[in-house]
Amino acid sequence: MVDSQQVQRTALPIPDLAYTGTVTYDATDPDTSFPPITPVRPPAGAPNVLVVLIDDTGFGASSAFGGPVQTPNFERVADQGLKYTRFHTTALCSPTRAALLSGRNHHTVGMGGITEIATSAPGYSSVRPNNCAPLAETLKLNGYNTAQFGKCHEVPVWEASAVGPFDHWPHPGGGFEYFYGFLGGETNQWYPAIYENTSPVEAWGTPDQGYHFMADMTDKAIDWTRQQKSLAPDKPFFTYFAPGATHAPHHVPTEWADQYKGQFDQGWDEVRKETFARQIELGVIPADAVLTERSPGIPSWDEMSDVIKPALARQMEVYAGFLAYTDHYVGKLLDAYDELGILDDTLIYVIIGDNGASAEGSMHGTTNEGFTINHMNEIETEEYVAAHIADLGTPSSYNHYAVGWAHAMDTPYQWTKQVASHWGGTRNGTIVSWPNGGVQKGGIRNQFSHVIDVAPTVLEAAGIPEPSTVNGVTQRPYEGTPMNYTFADADADERHTTQYFEMVGNRAIFHRGWTAVAKHKDPWLGSSHGLDEDIWELYNVEEDWTQSNDLAALEPERLAHLQQLFLIQAARFNVLPLDIRTAERFNSDLAGRPALITAQSQKLYRGMRRLGENSAINIKNKSFTVTAKVVIPAEGTNGVVIAQGGAYGGWSFYGVNGRLAFAYNLLGIHTDTIRSEAPVPAGTTEIRVHFAYDGGGLAKGGTVTLFADARQIGEGRVERTIPFQFTFDETVDVGVDLASPVSSDYTATGNEFTGDLDWVQIDLGEDDHSHLIDDEHKVAVAMMKQ
Numbered sequence: 001m002v003d004s005q006q007v008q009r010t011a012l013p014i015p016d017l018a019y020t021g022t023v024t025y026d027a028t029d030p031d032t033s034f035p036p037i038t039p040v041r042p043p044a045g046a047p048n049v050l051v052v053l054i055d056d057t058g059f060g061a062s063s064a065f066g067g068p069v070q071t072p073n074f075e076r077v078a079d080q081g082l083k084y085t086r087f088h089t090t091a092l093c094s095p096t097r098a099a100l101l102s103g104r105n106h107h108t109v110g111m112g113g114i115t116e117i118a119t120s121a122p123g124y125s126s127v128r129p130n131n132c133a134p135l136a137e138t139l140k141l142n143g144y145n146t147a148q149f150g151k152c153h154e155v156p157v158w159e160a161s162a163v164g165p166f167d168h169w170p171h172p173g174g175g176f177e178y179f180y181g182f183l184g185g186e187t188n189q190w191y192p193a194i195y196e197n198t199s200p201v202e203a204w205g206t207p208d209q210g211y212h213f214m215a216d217m218t219d220k221a222i223d224w225t226r227q228q229k230s231l232a233p234d235k236p237f238f239t240y241f242a243p244g245a246t247h248a249p250h251h252v253p254t255e256w257a258d259q260y261k262g263q264f265d266q267g268w269d270e271v272r273k274e275t276f277a278r279q280i281e282l283g284v285i286p287a288d289a290v291l292t293e294r295s296p297g298i299p300s301w302d303e304m305s306d307v308i309k310p311a312l313a314r315q316m317e318v319y320a321g322f323l324a325y326t327d328h329y330v331g332k333l334l335d336a337y338d339e340l341g342i343l344d345d346t347l348i349y350v351i352i353g354d355n356g357a358s359a360e361g362s363m364h365g366t367t368n369e370g371f372t373i374n375h376m377n378e379i380e381t382e383e384y385v386a387a388h389i390a391d392l393g394t395p396s397s398y399n400h401y402a403v404g405w406a407h408a409m410d411t412p413y414q415w416t417k418q419v420a421s422h423w424g425g426t427r428n429g430t431i432v433s434w435p436n437g438g439v440q441k442g443g444i445r446n447q448f449s450h451v452i453d454v455a456p457t458v459l460e461a462a463g464i465p466e467p468s469t470v471n472g473v474t475q476r477p478y479e480g481t482p483m484n485y486t487f488a489d490a491d492a493d494e495r496h497t498t499q500y501f502e503m504v505g506n507r508a509i510f511h512r513g514w515t516a517v518a519k520h521k522d523p524w525l526g527s528s529h530g531l532d533e534d535i536w537e538l539y540n541v542e543e544d545w546t547q548s549n550d551l552a553a554l555e556p557e558r559l560a561h562l563q564q565l566f567l568i569q570a571a572r573f574n575v576l577p578l579d580i581r582t583a584e585r586f587n588s589d590l591a592g593r594p595a596l597i598t599a600q601s602q603k604l605y606r607g608m609r610r611l612g613e614n615s616a617i618n619i620k621n622k623s624f625t626v627t628a629k630v631v632i633p634a635e636g637t638n639g640v641v642i643a644q645g646g647a648y649g650g651w652s653f654y655g656v657n658g659r660l661a662f663a664y665n666l667l668g669i670h671t672d673t674i675r676s677e678a679p680v681p682a683g684t685t686e687i688r689v690h691f692a693y694d695g696g697g698l699a700k701g702g703t704v705t706l707f708a709d710a711r712q713i714g715e716g717r718v719e720r721t722i723p724f725q726f727t728f729d730e731t732v733d734v735g736v737d738l739a740s741p742v743s744s745d746y747t748a749t750g751n752e753f754t755g756d757l758d759w760v761q762i763d764l765g766e767d768d769h770s771h772l773i774d775d776e777h778k779v780a781v782a783m784m785k786q
Helices: 071-077 094-101 135-141 213-231 254-260 268-282 307-340 368-373 382-387 402-409 452-463 556-572 773-783
Strands: 048-055 083-084 145-151 178-183 194-196 199-201 238-243 346-351 429-431 443-447 498-503 506-511 513-516 536-540 601-603 624-631 639-646 650-658 659-666 670-675 688-695 702-708 711-718 733-734 758-765
Touching: 048 094, 048 307, 048 429, 071 083, 071 307, 071 346, 071 429, 094 135, 094 452, 135 145, 135 238, 135 452, 145 213, 178 213, 213 238, 254 307, 268 402, 307 382, 307 402, 346 452, 368 506, 498 556, 506 556, 513 556, 513 733, 536 556, 601 733, 639 758, 659 688, 659 702, 659 711, 670 702
Parallel strands: 048 238, 048 346, 083 443, 145 178, 145 238
Antiparallel strands: 083 429, 178 194, 194 199, 346 429, 498 506, 506 513, 513 536, 601 758, 624 688, 624 758, 639 650, 639 733, 650 659, 659 670, 670 711, 688 702, 702 711
């Protein structure tokens, strides 16, 4: 094989060199000689690479960084490597992931926000430009095998359907040869919406059969690794392992949550103090660090009522079990590497959180995020939450913990996820190991680092240069700083000396030991004022590790200089114009982004399944008609014609015991079911349900009428509807109801329509009331999807 060190790697793909020697007439001629085929391989000594990115986990959650949740496998990696105490993310998941996989700032690659509110501005388009090729593509073109498992949430919303385009999907556009995971911001861990490459696939079983996505994705990752090392042992791999955990819903087997029974009865304020003491003892914060005050707007534990406290404690037990369960399966993957004999030759990143802990679960937490996202919190009273403690974490819930727990999981810092101005939103404990690569074992590193530093670190470890061109396109240089200089030297001078932060107006600048920060909005509220009204704070982070002592009044000149520097960086990296708008960003025409569905009618055909809410026509807050072309068999109609959503909210049009039925599930608390008065005659060729919306505002009820071949066969009422979103990840399915069932008339499996089904058409009425939706709530709905 040709010496891989001599290969020209700056222009990718590496060009094939033409043969310039003698060509003979007869292959048996002694002068016949051609160089052997030499597959592309990276430079000698290039490691396998595993990047583990945990979701929605704050700095103060994992025991590796002093948290209350035992994560022995994270600590196992730390024992073989280094803990980085000043590693930072972007404060939100999609932007962090885009930055991680590109080596550029999130606005540079168009991910300044989330895809649902993308605009045509370069920093907010959600479209990664082709002059910023992802790390996986660079590694693949240099001879790596590449695979992604778990969460994506980088696909522009108008491209996230079965028709693509797939340029921004993990496979093939993101450079991954194999993808097994989900596209959105979260998924039901018991009933996930999974893609294999670009095709939707179904889970191998139900919760009753022992299925959970965390275990499933780990098995897939292990199988892929074994196959890769069996068939191409000389090729290193790049695996991006990104669980949906510990993003809500906090779904975990009950026995894992029960391991933490009684450990959080003292409440979040005491948990913060306990965690802080452990952090000092571990050395992940300095001995003179200050525990910051509880962030404004977050209630103290003592302020919570005795009615809700047992449920609040259980929420944290469930979350802790979820994180411990996740750690367990990361350990399973590490065990597989160990069995293959590749663990010491693998550069491992364990990034414990793509942002701070999530404060999107309301002040008293929730059994179903749908209550919060649909502004129906009045239904979920404290008494309701308290009465449903046993459901938390199980397939009967779609749960999220209270804001106070999120703040405790970000100990010792201020604020939480979404708040890019303060460390609570952006500082995530990170572990790096590479035993055969010179990474010190069991050490701590305090140099400033950022998620954009991962890609250049990997390339330097592999001996691969940044490409100047990829697929003929001149590349923008990486904006991160390789961290390799810290691997063997705890005292090395800090090289990443300047870094801006910005998310939904919350913004900051770090520069040579100082930060200037401006919080624009709370995570649970919309924007209420202009950017120029924001109050800037100033911190000397070399002397004040936790940003506890605001020096803005004492050093106005330094603050002004840093504010100016923020603007320079903002202009340089596509942050400008800062965008805190609401209504305009939700109107795709005003925002300048495409919309997949714009018509008043949509025809769906048999076999069309797993259509997300952005791929299906919106029937909420208006009248609609669903018509299906079918042939009813002699034994009568049974099974689902079309369904949207699942057990936590949605609707279904189906047959049951020969009769036609329509079910409307209101967030799992109540289901209105209307059935036909008589069986549907065999041979019927058209069935229809019409929903006449009552009007007079959002979330109103309506009258349901059922028809068979234009003959009315049933009528009834739906008393209340869902105004904003049915579910986070369940889908529109034709001919079946996949994942959790909308109606209790059928089960999660075996509910396929038994007749012949050709197409289903949905037509909207002219009485749309969606213009009444509060603009601030639109943003809150979108941000909860991260």
